[in-house]
Amino acid sequence: MAMLSDNDASEVRKIFGALVRDVHVKVYTRILECPTCRDTETILKELDQLSERLIVTFLNPETDREEAERDGVDLAPVIIVSDGSNSRVRFLGTPSGYEFSSLLTVIVDTGGEEEPLSAESVAFLDDLEEDLKVQVFVTPTCPHCPSAAVLACRMARYSGKVAAEVIEANEFGELSRRFRVQGVPRTVINGKFFVEGALPEPMVVSALKEGLKEAPSGEKNLMEYIQTD
Amino acid sequence: MDLKTGLVGRSASENRNTDLIIAGGGPAAISASLYAARYGIDHLVLESYQPGGQAALTAWIENYPGIGRITGGELVSRMKEQAESWGGTFETATATDTRVDGDLIEIKADSTTYMTRFLIIATGAAPAKLGVPGEDRFYGRGVSYCATCDAPFFKGARVMVVGGGDSAVKEGLHLAEFASELTLVHRRDRFRAEPYLAEKLLSCGNCTVLWNSTLRSIEGEDGVESVVLDTPGGETRINLDGVFIYVGRRPATEPFRGLVELNEDGTVRTRDIVHTSNKNVFAAGDVTDNGLRQVVTAVSDGARAASAVFDLLQ
Numbered sequence: 001m002a003m004l005s006d007n008d009a010s011e012v013r014k015i016f017g018a019l020v021r022d023v024h025v026k027v028y029t030r031i032l033e034c035p036t037c038r039d040t041e042t043i044l045k046e047l048d049q050l051s052e053r054l055i056v057t058f059l060n061p062e063t064d065r066e067e068a069e070r071d072g073v074d075l076a077p078v079i080i081v082s083d084g085s086n087s088r089v090r091f092l093g094t095p096s097g098y099e100f101s102s103l104l105t106v107i108v109d110t111g112g113e114e115e116p117l118s119a120e121s122v123a124f125l126d127d128l129e130e131d132l133k134v135q136v137f138v139t140p141t142c143p144h145c146p147s148a149a150v151l152a153c154r155m156a157r158y159s160g161k162v163a164a165e166v167i168e169a170n171e172f173g174e175l176s177r178r179f180r181v182q183g184v185p186r187t188v189i190n191g192k193f194f195v196e197g198a199l200p201e202p203m204v205v206s207a208l209k210e211g212l213k214e215a216p217s218g219e220k221n222l223m224e225y226i227q228t229d
Numbered sequence: 230m231d232l233k234t235g236l237v238g239r240s241a242s243e244n245r246n247t248d249l250i251i252a253g254g255g256p257a258a259i260s261a262s263l264y265a266a267r268y269g270i271d272h273l274v275l276e277s278y279q280p281g282g283q284a285a286l287t288a289w290i291e292n293y294p295g296i297g298r299i300t301g302g303e304l305v306s307r308m309k310e311q312a313e314s315w316g317g318t319f320e321t322a323t324a325t326d327t328r329v330d331g332d333l334i335e336i337k338a339d340s341t342t343y344m345t346r347f348l349i350i351a352t353g354a355a356p357a358k359l360g361v362p363g364e365d366r367f368y369g370r371g372v373s374y375c376a377t378c379d380a381p382f383f384k385g386a387r388v389m390v391v392g393g394g395d396s397a398v399k400e401g402l403h404l405a406e407f408a409s410e411l412t413l414v415h416r417r418d419r420f421r422a423e424p425y426l427a428e429k430l431l432s433c434g435n436c437t438v439l440w441n442s443t444l445r446s447i448e449g450e451d452g453v454e455s456v457v458l459d460t461p462g463g464e465t466r467i468n469l470d471g472v473f474i475y476v477g478r479r480p481a482t483e484p485f486r487g488l489v490e491l492n493e494d495g496t497v498r499t500r501d502i503v504h505t506s507n508k509n510v511f512a513a514g515d516v517t518d519n520g521l522r523q524v525v526t527a528v529s530d531g532a533r534a535a536s537a538v539f540d541l542l543q
Contacts (some may be wrong), residue, residue, distance in 0.1 A: 003230045005468050011234045011310070039230065052353060098302070100232040108236060116239040140231070142378035143285035147278045147321070150237040158321055170381045182382045182471070183369035196369035198278045200323050202339045 003043045003199045009050060015104055016051035019111035024084040025056045028068060030076045036171055037095040040077035043095055053111050055084075075172070081106050081153070088156040093168025093174075097140025101165060102149040108153055117154050125159040130212060132162045135188045137169040137181045147198035148185035187222075195222045233505075237368045238276060238321030246344045247273050249538050251284055251426035252324045252484075253351030255282020257514025257522045259308045259456055260531030261349045262317035268539040274312075275338050282303040282353045283478070283515065284524050287396075288377045288403035295523050299415045301377070304524065324352070324484045334488070334509060347541065350485055350497055350505070350512040351527075351533045356479035359391060363447030364474070371471045380407045380436050387413060389456060392475035398422035398430050400475060411436045412467065414458060416443050447472055472516025480516045492518050503534040511537055 004012065027044045027200045029037035043059060048056040059077055061068040071080060071087040079091040081103070089110075095103040117125070134152040138145035149166040156164035169176040169184055179188055187195040193211050195204065203226055210225035265272045284290065287301030297377055310519065313319070322338035327348070329335075336343040356374035364372055373379040376390075380403060383489035388408040390401040393415035399422070405411040413430065418440045420427040430436055442460040446514045447453055455468045480495040490498040490506035497505055497512035502519060505512050513530035515522045 004232060008232050008234055015234065015236065043230075043232070055439065095232075097231050098233045101235050101237065104234060105237040114239070118340060139381060140303065140374070140376055141300075141381075143281045144279045144375075144378065146233075146237045147280070155541075176382075180370065182371050183375075183379045185374050186369055198341055200278050201321075 003039065003045060004046045005086050009046070010105065012047065013050045013169070014051065015108060018108050018113070019051055019053035020113050021111050022053050022055055022084065023107050023111040024082050025054060025107070026059055026071065026080040026087070027056060028059050028073045028076050028080075030060050030062060030079040034076045037077045039080070039181060040094045043100070044079065051145055052106070065145055079103065082157075083110055086160070088163045089153045089165070091166045091168075093171040094140075094165050098143055098146050099138060099149075099166070099168060102138070102146040102153070105146065105150045106153045106157070109150075109157055110149070115158070117158055118201060121155070121201055122158065124205050124209055125162070129159045130161070130190075133165070133190055134162060135167060135179070136164045137167050137176060137179065137184050137186045137188075139184050142184045144198040145185040148187055148195070151201055151204060152187065155179075168177060189222070191219070192216065192221045193220055231300075231303070233306055234300065235280075235309055238280075240317055244342045244344075245273065247297050248343040248345065249273075249347045250275060250334075250343055250543065251349045251351055253277070253282065253349075253353055253514070253516070254280040255351065255353045255514060256284050256305060256308060256529060257516075257531040257534075258282075258349070258351035259305065259312050259317070259355070260528035261351060261535045262319070262531075263308070263312040263315055264532045264535035265538065266312060266315035266317045267271070268535060270538060272318070273343070274317060275324055275336070275343070276319045276324045277323045277352070278321060280321075281309075283526075286375050286377050288380075288400060289509065290524060301524075305345035309400065319385070327484055327488045329488065329507070336484075338378070346509065347538045348487070348488075348510045349538070350482070350510065350516055351514045351531060351534075352481040352484075352516050354480045354515045354522075355479040356474065357479050359444060359474055359476055361444055361446050363449070363453075367447055367449060367453050367472075370451065371449065372447060373471065374475070376404050376473050377430050379471075379473075379481075380404050383407050385409045387468070388412070388471040388473065389444075389467070389469055390473045390475060391415075392477075393417055393419075394421045394475065394477070395423060395426060397475035398426040400473060401436065401500035402426070402430055404473060405430075405433050405436050408471075409435060410469075411440060412469070413437070414439045414442050414444055415542055416441065436472075442444065445474070478515065478522075478541070482516060485510075494518075503530055503537055509541075
């Protein structure tokens with residue numbers, strides 16, 4: 001049975017009209033011990049039909065070990081979106097509910113014409129010295145999650161210093177427990193800074209700028225760096 | 230499978246001039262945009278980083294006529310799709326400051342300045358905090374204001390809901406599907422919620438209601454472990470894993486202070502439903518003092534506000 005309804009498919013086809021260059025999507029799935037891999041594969045196969053600009057490759061972290069190692073993938077399902085040159089933007093889990101909207105946005109950002117980040121964010125990323133790993137925990141029923149997820153992906157798409165991982169918290173329970181996720185969206189940066197909720201892009205960037213200057217030893221809420229008038 | 234196709238907006242970075250700005254992203258704003266688009270009004274919706282407003286956080290909406298039972302997220306997605314199909318334009322930006330500049334209104338939102346002839350304030354409201362010890366500390370660590378987002382983390386867990394209105398009872402029922410035990414704490418001796426919802430909660434197998442009780446503190450080490458309550462029988466401690474708070478809303482009107490008159494509770498003071506103290510500024514939805522806070526009234530306000538702007542543009 002099709003995952004995308006006729007309406008969804010026609011809406012997505014319209015959205016993909018904005019693609020002016022190829023977007024590479026790698027989909028890592030496996031047959032065993034991955035109850036959500038089949039759905040993920042089906043959704044991506046259907047998406048693949050909706051634009052010639054989309055180049056979808058299906059891989060298995062066990063059988064395509066070399067490539068998986070290069071991409072740093074040992075879990076499934078994992079979706080990597082890029083212009084073909086890197087593996088910095090990835091989604092862990094099935095792209096259902098609001099996760100689907102995040103995936104579509106990231107595809108359009110990657111293959112679209114305009115830079116989605118503000119000039120201030122671009123300047124911050126140009127000056128960035130430290131590597132950042134931004135992990136955003138989400139659920140498919142959370143309407144605030146795409147804002148947080150997409151911001152992380154936009155930063156990673158733009159800067160070679162940033163890697164973004166959007167994690168479906170229900171599917172990756174162990175990872176969620178490790179990062180003590182009990183609410184979404186929860187963003188964790190270098191395992192050091194965390195943010196609860198979706199904050200405006202300028203707020204995240206200015207708080208991150210301050211946080212990186214201080215470089216705290218323990219885990220710290222990024223909100224503490226938000227300057228109020 | 231439920232797949233949301235709406236894209237996340239870009240952060241605005243160019244200054245703009247337009248006839249109408251609609252601030253907000255929930256049903257009132259979307260409806261105003263739909264009507265404005267059909268009236269041919271050049272307009273822009275400044276949608277915050279939490280699109281869909283409170284409606285998008287509602288697990289199920291069952292009282293929107295003609296639709297039946299639908300998730301709040303799906304309902305607002307459909308509304309937005311409809312507004313966009315008529316030319317409604319949405320940008321991701323949160324208004325932070327506003328002022329009158331001659332015949333125009335200046336709106337600062339993130340790092341962008343917008344100039345507009347007319348403004349519709351439809352910024353809705355955010356969940357009110359209880360203001361008890363532990364509430365901020367454990368936010369995201371067991372304290373939540375969004376059952377729709379966070380309920381799956383509390384499968385088989387002991388959960389408390391604080392409040393007695395529609396949201397508390399409705400979201401409590403949603404949580405009861407995940408939690409092993411749900412305790413609802415209400416400071417009065419009866420619910421303010423719709424009788425239908427109240428009865429459903431009172432007959433739910435794993436739900437308990439503590440009447441005339443208030444939450445005093447939320448405690449734990451790394452996450453929520455227990456709460457302390459004032460109950461008619463005295464102070465009580467209950468061990469549990471999560472606390473969901475639904476004790477009312479704070480209208481999001483701070484950026485408009487000085488532009489329009491506000492009531493003591495922060496809502497925009499309105500007359501004839503959508504008119505404010507400033508003839509070029511209108512208000513719609515939960516941000517107003519119009520009483521009933523429902524999706525159906527929000528969309529009605531949005532339509533009226535867009536129509537009032539249309540009349541002035543003639």
